[in-house]
Amino acid sequence: MNHWAEWLLGRLDWSALPFWDAIVDPTTKNIVNAIIASGAGAMVILGGLIAIGVLTWTRRWRWLWSEWLTSPDHKKIGIMFIVIALVMLARAVIEAVFMRLQQAVGLGGGFLTAEHFGQLFTTHGTIMVFFMAMPFLTGIINYVMPLQIGTRDLSFPVMNSVSLGLTAAGAALVMVSLILAPFSTGGWSGYPSFTESAANPGAGVDYWIWAVTLSTLSSTLTGINFAVTIYKKRAPGMSWFRLPLFTWTALCTAILMIFGMPPLTVATALLALDRYLDFHFFTADLGGNMMNYVNLFWAFGHPEVYILILPAFGIFSEIFSTFSGKKLYGYGALVIATMAIAVLSFTVWLHHFFTMGQSAHINAIFGIATMLIGIPTGVKVYDWMLTMFRGRIRFAVPMIYAVGFIILFAIGGLTGIILAVPSVDYQIHNSLFLVAHFHNMLIPGLLFGMLGGTNFWFPKAFGFRLEERWGRRAALCWIVGFMLAFFPLYALGVLGMPRRSAAFFEPAYLPWTLAAAVGALIILLAMLLLLIQLWVSIRDRDTNRVPAGDPWDGRSLEWSVSAPPPEYNFPVIPEVHSRDAYMRQKENGRGAHPRPDEYTDIVMPANSAMGPIMAATGFLIAFGLTWYEWWLVAAAGIVSLIALVARGYVRQRTRTIPAQTVRREHEAWLERVSRIRPVSRREEQTPANQGLAMSPLEGAIQ
Amino acid sequence: MSHPPVTAQTACRYRAFLAGLLSILLTGCSQTPISFLDPQGPVATAQRHQFGLIIALTSIVVLPVLILTPWIVIRYRYGAQSAYRPRWGFSKLADIAIWGIPFLVVVVLATVAWRSTLALDPYRPIQGDQKTEPLRVQVVGFDWKWLFIYPDQGIATVNELVVPAHRPLALELTSASVMQGFFIPALGSQIDVMNRMVTQLHLEADHTGEFPGKNMQYNGKGFSHQRFVTRVVDEQTFHNFVAHTGEGGMTLDARMFDRLMAQNTGKTLAQSLARADVGSNNDGDGKGRGDDAGRLRFGHLPDDLFNDIVGHVSPDWASIPVASTGKANDASSSQEARP
Amino acid sequence: MTATPSRHPGLNLGHAHGDAHEASEEFVFGFWVFMMSDLILFGLLFATYVTMLGGTAGGPGPGELFELKSAFIETMLLLVSSFTFGMASLALKYRTDRKVLVAWLLVTLLLGLGFLAHELYDFHKMFTEGGVPSRSGFLSAFFALVPLHGLHVTGACIWLIALLGQIAVHGLDTPTKTGLMRLAILWHFLDVVWIGIFSLVYLGGIV
């Protein structure tokens, strides 16, 4: 009996329940923590149940399966990526607020146990990077990039769905760790030998390893997919130097994914070998050493932070030129700078471990290489400023994020440069100064980028604009909240407060941690305002519809199709004659929506269950490995292998949409558009804006 | 010389002002020097200087962004009557400036970084006034406390580093556990300590006083409690400290070593010693700097303990002088001098 | 002048294959990109191996464990299999019947399996001599690098079997053709990685 249970459950037992500590050792602190942890676990279960309930109630299972889960459509996959990102974000944000509250009362202790705090910063960092930022940017690129280059889908649509599945599996694994605890306490960087089984025998680190591994596999596949698509599927005439800037950054991001992910795969794989098969890569004894891990991790980690920021740069480039009603300043320089950043990002990883003891020459050389990145980044910043210069700047929500970004990002860059000087880094490494630096890049950079991008492209994806006033309030709260939450951390850092501290003992820190907590609460408020914005927008969707598809007087091809776009994106693949292809089309004689001469049958990829299958088996393999349930690993492994082989035998891989249908749909839309009144930019935020822009020059000038 | 070369005079004045302002702002309410903004040694002083200098230099290219962006945004807002050039997308002059100026700034920054990094290499000995030999201390990071071995004095302490002012310090460091980061902000650089490896750190203190030290690299539950006090004293007090510890300190024998290897903070270790009636020689006031620092002092320890820890070899317990083994562990701390 | 302008880099089907030739453009390029990502992975494992050379921890080192002759035989097996896969590619490109193609593929498969068997036998011998990964950092690095290559070869063999099955079921249609193109690249690539292993690990270890 017992034997069977062991075989079945591996090392999973009662102690995995989040409230177990409080039962074994009911101190006040343990009870408080158990309540918090169980509450979180209960939320996950509740959320799952509600989702299942709603689906069953509304009889949407079949719809979910055939319209979404098995769909190879890049637009739907993009949206699903973003949904994952938002769900995970909700958790990571709550964790962030808990950490700030803990440190606000952390003088001498606080209310969280050290163990719990360790799990908080680890899951927060891991989720934010791998399960919030990566899916978010992957989702946006997925949605927008094919539309921008004038194609109907990615090169490998089913692989795209598998990427989604792997990310979903990793995210699910992290969520399950709330119910069957604990997660790792080793930070998002997971340094051994702390994460070796000698110091951390439990399941926590294994959760982390497999969640991260699933995410890296997903990102590698995504990178390949994006790169091949941009190389091979551009519309006729879309030469390299006509690509919209966002697509350029997507390409560089893809390249960074392809070459930046392997070091992490190696690092986590070797760590897993150490933990599971008693290898000795990073252990202290028998010839191992953990410096190898540190080196490998950051050989990934640094390119990773540029994976996170480059798409945001691309989004801001589109926003600046669109809302300044002006051509992008220095297109060529922006492209070169993007590529320079991508290549340079492979040459600086050592700056994350200046204090490990290598020679001063090595430190200095990597420090200087790091500073070099400041040059192309600076060029970008100034190019954006010059794009606004002599423009007509409209303060739509995306633009507020963009302006907030440019100022705050410059400050974060400055602190990055400070960290890049090794002799100064010896003082502030691993302090809250570092934490302030990277949040200063990640929130105004990445997160504002994603938020700006969402406000920008939302009408394209869903057919109606997001509400403006609540959006503005949210954006302002974001900017203020960010400054209040993170600028104090710079001060705490130079005062020597270590990162990852559950408690501190310097009264001098207290005012700053209190201020930061207030900031975090304002951010929470901003988050609330975002939800209100979303709700109000959905409520008023009928007044804010933009069926003609071009609410902002856009410049690139995605604005030339209806909102939301048809599943085949373009009834006829457009021909491109210049940069800012759609703007050119609008300025030229043939008008914004020329009637195509002829329609042809369109071949689209057919649905495939590979994505969900890989998601399920990936999750089960990872779960089994985490808890030592070997039968589960073997079973799920065999199923996924069979699925892969079987997929090779499938021949029904495409589906044809007859020219007739395409014609009917497109002509109906053109008909509808012809009845819409074009608006000038003054009316941009009014219900009059139905997505048809007045001829550019008239419309932009008042 | 331990100060890195000073560059422009103006930048220097600027950073003095800036650093002064920052230190008042940041450390105003704390008497103990907890940060390099209130430096107590040449390394930290140089770092404060460099900190200001880097900010000043980088501001040359960052301030324009902070100032010009709001100006552009207001001036060219929709509805203002300023010039509108929708097709303007390139200017040679502007491009030269936005590539050139940052490039020049980076060249200067790189020079500064190169020189300061070589000057402040933690492995590089500090030349004090030539007469004094550096004081050698061997540091071992345990979960979650620090052991300081004075190889030339034959004594050791836990969570308390006592050093004379104006004498260079040569630290050799290792970890008996996972990776940790050894750091005394007021004196200078931090350095990682790792199992089976020996890193080096050179510091010097200019003033007497008590400065907090800490671990910067997360290593589990006790992480934020892994703190120690650096007591910088005058030469005479240091001699007394050495003498008293040598006589009255406890013995670091195999049992004690096991206690050190176990996962506990200095405080719980000291408490458990008191409970076990081994006797701790914690200072009378117990609370060093507002909390139980968990300090211990050892007068007797095996030879070459540090290298045995590094090499994962069992220490040579037999080398501890036999006479003192028995009695030392219950010797109370009362006789110990507190400078 | 190259006779048939290739649609995509490297190995090519040629225009005569129409559809398959077109379709392979994206497939083959995509697979190249994947191979390059994989190459980085191997490169890092090579680097790790070199940095772990000093970590024998008193256990057996390269000189005591490696057998040059046996590694040489494995090298030959792989090299010949690369050649036979080349012949298969030619048959695919220029012939319409499947017999020759399938024959070459079968020979290749046998060589691949022979390589694997030999490698496993080698590992077994190392194990009996105390060369187990848990013995030292050096052996860990060895057993991460070389078996990973072996795993790739295993994967390639499985894929080859699956493709033979596809040929049997569906004949030489576009998906099987593009599949064979990609497998060819993988196969040659694995041989390239093995050159590194043979030179660095075996030859370099014994010197």
Next chain:
Amino acid sequence: MSHRQLSEQEAQEKSSELRTYLWGFGLALVLTLIPFGLAAYTQTAARTLYIVIAVCAVIQVVVHFRFFLHITLARNKREDLQLILFTVLILTIMVGGTLWILFNLYYRMMPAMLP
């Protein structure tokens, strides 16, 4: 029907491609045999041997790419070459950097790991 009807041109191409494979096989064989022979059967000095091994390995890699994988310098499609060269660049940075950093670290803090 064993052969597809090959045009004159195709037939030529075929035999030239066959020659390519044969050349590649022959060269690879020689480049394997040289270092193996030297290492297994002679007493060549270690230093020379390392150099020979390294040189032969690099040439053989190029041979495989050229003769088996058909990577050429032809002008028409260069994505493959660009891709491979970029990979080599990144590999050099990562592998070179790793070796440099780690051996420096060993030298400074754990000399036992130096070979």
